[in-house]
Amino acid sequence: MVVAFIGFFLGLGLLMYFTMRGMNIIFAALIASIVVALTNSLSLExxxxxxxxTGFTGYFASWFLVYLLGAVFGKIMEETGAANSIADWVKRVIGAKHAVFAVVVACSVMAYGGVSVAIVAFAAYPIALSLFREGNIPHRFIPAAIVFGSISxxxxxxxxxxxxxLIPMEFFGTKPTAGGWVAIVVAIFIIVTGSYAMKFMVDRAIRNGEQFDAPKVVMENLSKLESVERKLPPVFFSILPLALVVITLNISAQFISSVGAALLGLSVGCAVGLATMYKYTDQYRAMFTKxxxxAVVATVNICAVVGFGAVAQQTASFQMIVDGLVALPGMEYIGLALAVTVIAGITGSASGGLGIALPILAPIYNLQGLDPNAMHRISALASGGLDSLPHNGYIVTTIRAVSNETHDRAYKPVFVISVVVSMIALALAIVLYSIF
Structure with missing residues (x-):
């Protein structure tokens, strides 16, 4: 069993190491899966x-259409000049020097409005690109700004x-607003601490002489856009598609599935964007092709990590880890938090951590008379801690597929914002719920 445990964590470690070193995530996940399977006596075939x-194709089947429309929507915003128009408006209102803050706010409004994080990344990046370039802020911080606004x-x-x-509601019989004043305090803590951390890291990078310095492929694309003198669409027409995505999604979600609502919202956004801003571009083929x-790259990146998680869940090592976390004596909220965040880290998925841990843990803790609202909020916070390790599908997609960055350049600020700050916030929540 010792070999199995070593192999299990070796596979997970290799997945993170290869991802940080820039290896294609598909091969990294396959190698890690092979190591885990061989050392845990699974049939390799x-x-x-x-x-x-099964894990790979299951995720692809569920989410590819959302990623496809999200990516096309992002290209429409970019190619029509809508993103630049919004960026110019933001610069006039708050100034380019507050670009990071503007991107975080834009992402948080979309995410809190119900827009899938995959859509948020594609929609926000063109706006962030224009703002960061105008403010001469290092491009490598764009993924961190998007992540901060969309998943913290x-x-x-x-x-x-x-x-x-929403997942904890099923197991604790709670509402989306569960957690009381402690939940609000912790949310404010994340916003304030994360904002300070972002400002500190960006300011230090600028003091050290860093500039916009985008990857070559990004600069080439910017050069092509600038080689043609263009008129930007009015800011109203530029914001309208974004607003309609949020509004349509939230209204339709009351009557159809969340995926169906996302597809409908994005379809409306794409259609309105093309209808109102068609004269500002002639790159229609490029919008859909690119x-x-x-979309394929973004979806497959996440599918690869989901596939690894599916293999890991079949091992005795994984089951023993889960059982050990469940059996932690007398730790109540701490045991719940550890179980969710550790499993989320192993699977590279926040929802995966909740989906595996809560069916086992919730019945046990519910019988102990613990506050269901506190357990709901702690579970949600715990899912957003170690899930953002380098191999997390959304992190890989935002850094590589959306921003054309590398983990070596862009992951450190993401780690600070989405792992360090989130774990401190989780600890704060546990302390407050234990006292009050």
């Missing part, structure tokens, strides 16, 4: 052709429509 591919406080705070805040390419 079954682990890869059944477990891995917005994913785990009271009232959030994100799935990580959008489709981006």
């Amino acid at each position: 079954k682990a890869l052709t059944e477990n891995y591919m 406080f917005t994913m785990t705070s009271p009232g959030s429509p994100e799935v990580q805040n 959008g489709a390419e981006n």
